Amino acid sequence: MSRTIVFLAASPSPTSPCMFVANQVAASAERAGVQPVFFSVCDFDASDVFAGRASAPSVARFLDAVGQAEGLVLSTPVYKATYSGALKAVVDLLAADALVGRKALGVATTKLAAHGVDLAAAYRALFAFFRVSWGEALVVLDDEIKVDGSGGTLAADAGARIAQAADALVAK
Numbered sequence: 825m826s827r828t829i830v831f832l833a834a835s836p837s838p839t840s841p842c843m844f845v846a847n848q849v850a851a852s853a854e855r856a857g858v859q860p861v862f863f864s865v866c867d868f869d870a871s872d873v874f875a876g877r878a879s880a881p882s883v884a885r886f887l888d889a890v891g892q893a894e895g896l897v898l899s900t901p902v903y904k905a906t907y908s909g910a911l912k913a914v915v916d917l918l919a920a921d922a923l924v925g926r927k928a929l930g931v932a933t934t935k936l937a938a939h940g941v942d943l944a945a946a947y948r949a950l951f952a953f954f955r956v957s958w959g960e961a962l963v964v965l966d967d968e969i970k971v972d973g974s975g976g977t978l979a980a981d982a983g984a985r986i987a988q989a990a991d992a993l994v995a996k
């Protein structure tokens with residue numbers, strides 16, 4: 825069976841800094857032989873998510889993909905000093921034991937470094953709840969990343985942190 829990792833992206837823009845970082849992690853996983861399976865919060869019908877309808881097609885696809893994956897990557901812009909509410913609403917659809925024995929990584933981009941620290945603490949609590957094996961959050965500052973229509977560039981230190989987080993994610 826092929827190795828997969830589910831990515832759940834909260835940013836509403838496919839060309840945003842946060843998506844750029846998630847795509848870098850995904851490309852690194854792919855080079856290591858692990859297939860990324862991407863979901864965006866925009867793929868879900870909000871009424872299905874808020875009503876917790878596990879059998880709704882988009883929700884069922886997500887739950888099934890997570891069930892088959894060796895890990896989950898959550899990717900969010902920092903909103904109000906934490907992860908986006910839409911991301912959390914989708915994560916709330918997962919059963920409490922859905923990630924036991926799997927790996928997780930939290931990714932975020934943020935304007936303020938202090939809110940990156942708050943976000944890392946929020947991911948820590950979330951992953952501890954799920955009893956999943958997780959690495960420290962990958963937080964990239966807006967100042968470390970420049971995204972344009974054809975791609976993006978990263979400060980050297982941010983590139984190294986992304987590579988390190990991706991390596992840890994796909995290590996057996």
Ligand SMILES: Cc1cc2nc3c(=O)[nH]c(=O)nc-3n(C[C@H](O)[C@H](O)[C@H](O)COP(=O)(O)O)c2cc1C
Nearest residue numbers: 835840841842901902903904905933934935936939
């Ligand atoms: C609604 C909204 C709320 C935000 N709240 C914060 C915040 O509390 N702290 C912070 O440092 N940055 C905040 N930001 C900035 C974003 O987290 C940051 O620019 C991020 O890189 C945006 O990523 P995206 O373009 O991929 O969505 C906020 C941005 C928006 C649009």
